[in-house]
Amino acid sequence: QITLEESGPTLMKPTQTLTLTCTFSGFSLSTNGVGVGWFRQPPGKALEWLALIYWDDDKRYSPSLDNRLTITRDTSKNQVSLTMTNMDPVDTATYSCAHKIGRGKPFDFWGQGTLVTVSS
Amino acid sequence: DIQLTQSPSFLSASVGDRVTLTCRASENVINYLAWYQQKPGKAPNLLIYAASTLQGGVPSRFSGSGSGTEFTLTISSLQPEDFATYYCQQLSSYPITFGQGTRLDIK
Numbered sequence: 001q002i003t004l005e006e007s008g009p010t011l012m013k014p015t016q017t018l019t020l021t022c023t024f025s026g027f028s029l030s031t032n033g034v035g036v037g038w039f040r041q042p043p044g045k046a047l048e049w050l051a052l053i054y055w056d057d058d059k060r061y062s063p064s065l066d067n068r069l070t071i072t073r074d075t076s077k078n079q080v081s082l083t084m085t086n087m088d089p090v091d092t093a094t095y096s097c098a099h100k101i102g103r104g105k106p107f108d109f110w111g112q113g114t115l116v117t118v119s120s
Numbered sequence: 121d122i123q124l125t126q127s128p129s130f131l132s133a134s135v136g137d138r139v140t141l142t143c144r145a146s147e148n149v150i151n152y153l154a155w156y157q158q159k160p161g162k163a164p165n166l167l168i169y170a171a172s173t174l175q176g177g178v179p180s181r182f183s184g185s186g187s188g189t190e191f192t193l194t195i196s197s198l199q200p201e202d203f204a205t206y207y208c209q210q211l212s213s214y215p216i217t218f219g220q221g222t223r224l225d226i227k
């Protein structure tokens with residue numbers, strides 16, 4: 001059974017750096033084809049893809065946030081982390097991680113997400 | 121970036137209705153198109169991938185079709201649990217993008 005769970009701060013101040021961790025079970029990020037992605041969804045708005053890391057350490061980022069994002073993995077801990085610098089109130093959103101197998105394939109298992117609020 | 125435009129943005133329908141949601145891509149995404157259902161406060165749930173392949177465990181009243189730039193999601197007979205927001209997503213090229221969503225409400 002595949003599960004993913006996001007963790008991290010719920011309240012940030014502008015200009016701070018956010019670090020979120022996705023802890024997963026039921027699969028290994030060392031397995032051929034496996035990927036873990038990060039997404040966000042501002043309240044009442046659409047889903048937005050942020051970043052993705054594959055089993056072979058291939059990393060992809062949303063160009064609109066590229067210079068602010070870093071995705072890393074710790075295969076021994078079954079964790080993927082996302083760092084976003086220079087947080088702003090417009091970054092207030094629910095942040096989620098999700099699993100996929102294969103490039104071009106969809107995200108079939110999702111965490112419940114964690115709401116991050118950015119406010120001074 | 122590939123833009124996905126969903127229509128309609130809002131749809132009111134009744135239990136038992138057949139509904140069709142549309143997703144148009146600004147470029148050819150071949151068949152790298154997925155549909156998700158999302159209920160308030162919940163994670164997205166994968167319904168359809170590769171434009172027309174039903175994800176395991178998803179009821180057969182859901183179906184997808186299309187290729188290239190035009191895609192549809194059809195629910196053959198709406199059930200009470202189907203009232204939700206539906207998103208299409210393209211995985212043909214980076215950045216991965218979503219449509220703005222179609223909110224399906226009970227009439």
